[in-house]
Amino acid sequence: xxxxxxxxxxxASDILGEAALEIGLDVKKTDxxxxxxxxxxxxxxxxxxxxxxxxxxSSAEADILLAFERLEASxxxxxxxxxxxxxxxxxxxxxxxxSMGTHRYPDDAEIxxxxxxxxxxxxxxxxxxxxxxxxxTRTLNIFMLGFLSSILAIxxxxxxxKKYIGEHLPAKxxxxxxxxxxxxxxxxxxxxx
Amino acid sequence: xxxxxxxxxxxxxxxxxxxxxxxLLEMVKKLLSGNEAIALGAYHAGIEVASAYPGTPSTEIxxxxxxxxxxxxxxxxxxxxxxxxxxxxxxxxVRAMVSMKHVGxxxxxxxxxxxxxxxxxxxxxxxxxxxxxIHSSQGEQDNRHFAKLxxxxxxxxxxxxxxxxxxxxxxxxxxxxxxxxxxxxxxxxAHSKTVVEIDEKKTRPDRKKRFHHDVEKYVMLPSHxxxxxxxxxxxxxxxxxxxxxxxxxxxxxxxxxxxxISAGVSYQYAREVFTDATxxxxxxTYPLPPNLIHDFASRVKRLFVVEELDPFLEENIKILGTxxxxxxxxxxxxxxxxxxxxxxxxxxxxxxxxxxxxEVKLIKDLPGRPPxxxxxxxxxxxxxxxxxxxxxxxxxxxxxxxxxxxxxxITGDIGCYTLATYPPxxxxxxxxxxxxxxxxxxxxxxxxxxxxxxxVIGDSTxxxxxxxxxxxxxxxxxxITIVILDNGTTAMTGHQGHPGSGVTAQGNFTRSVDIEQxxxxxxxxxxxxxxxxxxxxxxxxxxxxxxxxxxxxxxxxGKCAVTTKVRKNQxxxxxxxxxxxxxxxxxxxxxxxxxDNKIQIEINSCMxxxxxxxxxxxxxxxxxxxx
Numbered sequence: 001x002x003x004x005x006x007x008x009x010x011x012a013s014d015i016l017g018e019a020a021l022e023i024g025l026d027v028k029k030t031d032x033x034x035x036x037x038x039x040x041x042x043x044x045x046x047x048x049x050x051x052x053x054x055x056x057x058s059s060a061e062a063d064i065l066l067a068f069e070r071l072e073a074s075x076x077x078x079x080x081x082x083x084x085x086x087x088x089x090x091x092x093x094x095x096x097x098x099s100m101g102t103h104r105y106p107d108d109a110e111i112x113x114x115x116x117x118x119x120x121x122x123x124x125x126x127x128x129x130x131x132x133x134x135x136x137t138r139t140l141n142i143f144m145l146g147f148l149s150s151i152l153a154i155x156x157x158x159x160x161x162k163k164y165i166g167e168h169l170p171a172k173x174x175x176x177x178x179x180x181x182x183x184x185x186x187x188x189x190x191x192x193x
Numbered sequence: 194x195x196x197x198x199x200x201x202x203x204x205x206x207x208x209x210x211x212x213x214x215x216x217l218l219e220m221v222k223k224l225l226s227g228n229e230a231i232a233l234g235a236y237h238a239g240i241e242v243a244s245a246y247p248g249t250p251s252t253e254i255x256x257x258x259x260x261x262x263x264x265x266x267x268x269x270x271x272x273x274x275x276x277x278x279x280x281x282x283x284x285x286x287v288r289a290m291v292s293m294k295h296v297g298x299x300x301x302x303x304x305x306x307x308x309x310x311x312x313x314x315x316x317x318x319x320x321x322x323x324x325x326x327i328h329s330s331q332g333e334q335d336n337r338h339f340a341k342l343x344x345x346x347x348x349x350x351x352x353x354x355x356x357x358x359x360x361x362x363x364x365x366x367x368x369x370x371x372x373x374x375x376x377x378x379x380x381x382x383a384h385s386k387t388v389v390e391i392d393e394k395k396t397r398p399d400r401k402k403r404f405h406h407d408v409e410k411y412v413m414l415p416s417h418x419x420x421x422x423x424x425x426x427x428x429x430x431x432x433x434x435x436x437x438x439x440x441x442x443x444x445x446x447x448x449x450x451x452x453x454i455s456a457g458v459s460y461q462y463a464r465e466v467f468t469d470a471t472x473x474x475x476x477x478t479y480p481l482p483p484n485l486i487h488d489f490a491s492r493v494k495r496l497f498v499v500e501e502l503d504p505f506l507e508e509n510i511k512i513l514g515t516x517x518x519x520x521x522x523x524x525x526x527x528x529x530x531x532x533x534x535x536x537x538x539x540x541x542x543x544x545x546x547x548x549x550x551x552e553v554k555l556i557k558d559l560p561g562r563p564p565x566x567x568x569x570x571x572x573x574x575x576x577x578x579x580x581x582x583x584x585x586x587x588x589x590x591x592x593x594x595x596x597x598x599x600x601x602x603i604t605g606d607i608g609c610y611t612l613a614t615y616p617p618x619x620x621x622x623x624x625x626x627x628x629x630x631x632x633x634x635x636x637x638x639x640x641x642x643x644x645x646x647x648x649v650i651g652d653s654t655x656x657x658x659x660x661x662x663x664x665x666x667x668x669x670x671x672x673i674t675i676v677i678l679d680n681g682t683t684a685m686t687g688h689q690g691h692p693g694s695g696v697t698a699q700g701n702f703t704r705s706v707d708i709e710q711x712x713x714x715x716x717x718x719x720x721x722x723x724x725x726x727x728x729x730x731x732x733x734x735x736x737x738x739x740x741x742x743x744x745x746x747x748x749x750x751g752k753c754a755v756t757t758k759v760r761k762n763q764x765x766x767x768x769x770x771x772x773x774x775x776x777x778x779x780x781x782x783x784x785x786x787x788x789d790n791k792i793q794i795e796i797n798s799c800m801x802x803x804x805x806x807x808x809x810x811x812x813x814x815x816x817x818x819x820x
Contacts, residue, residue, distance in 0.1 A: 004562065017224050017386055027224055028352075030385035032328065039783045040564035053461040055352075055385040058531040060550045071560065077553045095562045099778055099787035100617060103560035110556050117553040137797065 001044045001144075002076055003068025004093050008141030013044035015145060015164045019156045020048040022164075030055035041072055048154065060118075066148055068127075068140065069093050074111045083119050085193060087147060089127035089140065123191055130183050136173075139180035146184020151193050219394045227382040230353040230389050231320060232257030234360030235290045237391075239398040240264060241315075242282035244275040246657065247686035248294030249329040250383040251322035255292055256689070259698040268683075268690050268698040271627070271657040272297035276304040276319070283308075283317040283373075284411060286403050288364050292320035295336050296626065300658070302339070305373070309343035310421050311411055312371035315400065316364035320376045322383050325501045326528030331607060331626060333526060335502035340375045340479040341509075344425045346432050347375040347479040348441065349457040353387040359476060362441065370428045377478070379501065381458040381528065433480045441476030442485060451543055452493025454486070454506060454517070462534045463499040466544070478506065483513045490515045497543060501529050566612050568784035569800025571680050571725035571751025576613040576620040577780050577810065578732050579603060579647065579676075582739070586619045586779070593619060601739075602637055602644045606630040606659070608651035609685045610678055617779045620649075627654055631662025634673040645739050649676045653683035653691040656706060660715070666744050667716040674738045675746045677708055678725075680753040688756055712746045719743060725751025728809045754800050762818035763799040764808055766792050770815035777807045777816065 003009045010031050017029045029046045045057045059078050067073030067088045080086055088111070097103040108124065115122045125147065131139045142165060149161055165181060166174050225233070231254050235243065243266040245255035259266040269275035272293045279291035293301060298321045308317060321336040340347035348363050350356040356378065363374040409417050436442065451470040455463045456478045463472070473489045475481075490496050498507045498519035507519040522537035523529070538544040566573050580586045583600025593614065605611055605621035606629060614621040623633055634648035650659045655677050666673060683689040690696040695705035709720050719741050723734035731749055738745035766777075771792055777785050784798035785807060794807070794816070801818065808816040 005564070014224075014386070021222060021224050021388060026388060028385060028387045029224070030381060039562070039567070041562045052387075053464040054531050055381065055387065055458075055461070056530045059552075071562070074556050074559060077555060082550050094786055094788070095560050096565060096617075096778075096781065096783065097560045099785065099792075101787070103558060106556045106559065114553065114556050118550070 001046070001066045001068070002072045003042055003089075004072060005039050005042050007042070007068045008138065009042045009044050009068060011168055012141040012145045013046055015161075015168055016148070017046055017048075018164050018167075019160050020046075020154065022160050023154065023156055025049060025154065026052045028052045028055035041075070043076075063153070064148070064151065066144055068144060070108070070111055070124075071095070071105060074106055074114055077114050077118060080115070080118050083121060085151060086115050086119060086122040087144075087151075088122070088124050089144060090124045091128040121193065123193070125187060125191065127184070127187075130187060131180050134176065134180055134183060136176060139177050142177040143180040143184040146181035147188045148184075149181070150185050150188035219392055220390055221393050223389050223391060224386045225353045225357070225389045226253065226384055226386050227350065227353050227356045227378055228253035228322075228384070229257050230356040231292075231360055231376070231378070232260075233391065234357040235288075235318070236261050236264065237395045237397060238316075238361045238364045239288050239400060240290050240364075241287035241400070241402075242279065242289040243267070243292070244269045244278040244289070245292040246270070246272045246275055246297060246300075247683050247689040248272075248297050248322070249686055250324060250378075250380040251292050251294045251297070251320060252686045252689065253383070254290075254320060254322075255698060256687075258290070259700075262699065266698050270692055272301035273304055276301040276308065279317055279319070280304060280308045280311075280313075280373075283313040283315045284404055285315065286405075287315040287400055288317075289315060290318045290320065290360075293322070294330065295321055295323040295334050296330060296332065297321075298336055298339055299334075300627065305339070306343050307413065308373045309345050309425060310413060310418060312421070312424070313367055313373060314405065316367035317373040318360065318363045318367060318376050319373050320378065323377065323379045323502070325379055325381075328380050331624065333502065335505060336375075336377055337478060337505040338503070340377070343373075343375070344429050345372050345375050345479075346370065346477060347377055348476060349377050349478045350382060350476070351457050351460045351474070352382065353385070353389045355476065356382065357389050357391060359441070366432075366435075370432055371424075372428055375479075377457075379458060385458075429480050433482065436477050436480055436482035437485050439477055442482060443472075443474045443476070444489070445472035445474060447471040449492060450494045452489055452496045453499055454489070454496065454510065455499040456506065457501070459499045459501050459529055459534075462529050462531045465531050466534045466538055475506070479509075481506070481509050481513065486510055486513060486515055490517070495543065497541065499523065499529070499534055502526070563615055564612055565615070565783050566609060566618075566781055567754045568782050568795075568798040569754035569757065569804035570609070570782075571749070571753065572610045572613065572678050573618075573780050573782060574725055574728050574731050574751075574806045575649075575676065575678060575723075575735075575749045576610070576618045577806070578728065578735055579649075580613075580618050580620040580779070582735070586617065589619050591616075598642065598644050600644055602634075602642060602646045604630040604633040604637065604646065604648045606648075606650040606654050607685075608654050608678075610649060610651055613781075615781070618781045628658030628662055631659050631666060631673075631675055634675070635662070635666055635669065635671040638671050638673050639669075645674070647674045647676055647739070649678065651684075652677060652679040652681065652693050652708065653689075655708065656692045660711065663712055663717065663746070664715050671744055672742055673744060674735075674741075675712075675744075676735070677746065677748045679708060679748050679750045680725075682753050682756060684753045684755065688753065708748055717744055717746050719745035720748070721746070722748045722750055725749045726804055726806060728806060752803075754803065757800065757803050760799075760801050760803065762801040763796045764794050764801065764805070764816050765796075765819045766794055767815045767817065768792075770813045772813055774812060776810055776812060780806060780810070782807060
């Protein structure tokens with residue numbers, strides 16, 4: 001899972017990790033956040049299976065890349081395995097260098113082309129638009145998790161997802177986030193992965 | 194047993210024996226970070242006192258220990274004090290843990306070596322969290338050398354389960370061998386979450402608190418120290434014997450063509466790369482077991498060490514007279530991962546070439562996303578003013594270099610504000626270590642540079658190790674300006690309390706150290722306080738301080754934006770008035786963005802009335818609150 005500090009990526013990966021542990025898998029997850037609260041790039045590696053050694057995903061190993069922002073997605077092309085699945089939330093958060101005019105934000109076609117060298121399974125989804133309709137853009141992380149829950153090879157029951165979303169969020173925003181989660185699943189069902 | 198007895202009994206009838214044992218012990222599986230596991234392990238091992246100074250990647254250890262309200266946990270002023278607090282607690286007979294990042298142990302080195310000399314009473318475990326790859330530090334250093342320097346045993350966990358289990362063993366070793374124990378982790382162990390099986394209801398050992406007067410042990414007069422030092426060597430001899438047989442060091446049988454010695458997270462990468470090799474996995478990495486290593490070496494054809502940073506294991510194994518390879522192929526700097534170890538193995542001829550998918554070309558010139566000062570950061574205004582004095586930002590080239598000395602030299606320090614080095618602010622010329630800004634400023638001034646010199650330091654860093662610099666500046670009549678950026682918290686590491694914050698590690702209110710009084714008391718006559726969110730106030734305070742030829746201190750005070758919960762009256766740009774002069778961009782506020790060549794303020798990021806700096810500096814008055 002990749003994106004920008006403040007998008008709730010670590011929380012989403014914590015929920016996935018604990019849900020995977022609940023169904024009996026070995027889980028290792030590691031986040032590189034550095035100074036993420038200050039708007040930097042955030043990456044969370046999650047590895048799940050019978051036995052996991054390294055917490056880090058190596059190049060060309062990721063089954064799924066779940067990107068919360070377009071530019072952040074394009075840094076990780078080499079980590080996706082051949083024919084791996086790439087889900088990109090169609091959102092641009094321009095870094096300061098764009099405002100200062102020293103750099104250019106890549107366009108959609110460039111990003112897709114760059115991934116196509118590895119895999120054709122690249123999907124731009126309108127997560128930010130969907131959660132804005134729900135009423136709070138901060139639910140994007142749970143929306144993305146909902147989408148992911150529909151395409152994961154491992155099967156985690158809906159109740160387990162709900163349980164850990166409930167455990168990780170303040171009670172008053174749980175319902176809202178469950179709606180975002182459901183929306184993510186709904187959108188996923190309309191996409192041919 | 195507890196109130197669940199009946200429920201447990203009925204439920205257990207449907208379980209296998211192993212599962213029954215699991216429930217009987219109330220074992221649970223949790224996904225914990227290494228730091229969380231260390232905190233829980235220390236609590237279960239019965240610690241009574243924990244002390245630390247926040248520093249990535251170690252911060253969460255004390256944060257988690259502080260949750261246990263039945264024991265004492267403190268943020269100490271700095272790592273040296275933390276170590277002394279831990280040592281004092283140990284002298285009282287209780288178990289104590291001191292935690293810090295790698296460079297923190299430099300600060301605490303004096304009491305650490307003193308503790309190694311006197312020995313302990315209650316167990317004392319010192320956690321050093323190293324940062325290979327420099328995720329969030331000023332440098333890379335391998336603190337395993339400290340174990341050898343201080344003549345103390347060192348444990349290195351490879352995941353959170355080991356982090357939890359090893360802490361208990363570390364306390365036992367500490368007490369058995371009368372020594373502090375160095376518990377060395379790295380960022381990847383500290384911050385990765387892995388599965389830990391724990392007994393949640395484990396009872397803590399009960400210990401007597403009592404100080405035994407014993408000057409020969411605790412007063413390190415030369416005559417006493419001369420007796421203690423041979424004792425240190427004796428305990429290392431005994432620990433070497435222990436190392437030969439302890440289960441902390443594990444043999445994993447496999448193909449005898451390759452023997453791998455590894456420890457910590459490097460072991461995990463090695464296991465993935467060398468799928469069928471024979472392994473000696475070390476948990477106790479100092480002192481090393483000579484016989485075990487000789488024996489291991491004699492059973493394999495080629496002996497290879499996989500370790501991050503310095504060839505610590507490699508060199509110490511070579512000293513034992515065993516031929517071993519490692520750093521000839523494995524990089525000495527940066528973090529390892531599977532790919533790095535794999536490439537080294539291929540280069541060393543241990544593995545055949547591995548077919549991996551061809552590297553894909555990334556989009557050219559992808560813009561980076563360096564961390565920035567937050568929207569509404571109280572530091573932005575002060576740096577904006579500093580960067581405009583003598584037009585520093587224009588004197589420096591794109592890489593922050595200049596042939597010409599600018600009118601202002603800004604010595605910097607460790608904290609969020611180090612980010613002001615990046616464009617557009619470019620308002621920092623040096624950053625070395627905690628508290629260095631003031632001493633460096635004194636040195637530059639005494640060397641006779643022609644520019645004005647400003648030392649910039651945050652409140653937490655100032656209290657950590659800036660005070661002695663101020664005292665030196667007073668004593669030696671330094672003609673410098675010291676700017677103390679006071680946001681009331683240790684923001685960089687996630688908002689921990691400090692002596693000026695008024696809140697303790699365990700959430701209790703306490704007296705806060707008054708920074709102005711402190712510097713006045715030290716003898717600084719020119720002390721001013723400016724409101725961080727009022728540019729006029731900041732500018733006039735800085736101007737007048739710089740005009741003064743004597744020592745001056747300016748405290749720029751404003752609450753950290755991240756701790757501010759209320760946001761109202763976000764700002765917007767009137768595009769009719771905006772002439773795209775770019776002045777607002779110079780603040781470096783992430784909320785001020787350019788979309789399609791038009792300046793916009795991102796409403797979800799803007800802190801509104803809390804800040805308002807952009808509106809104060811816009812030459813066209815084009816920025817105002819959203820009506």
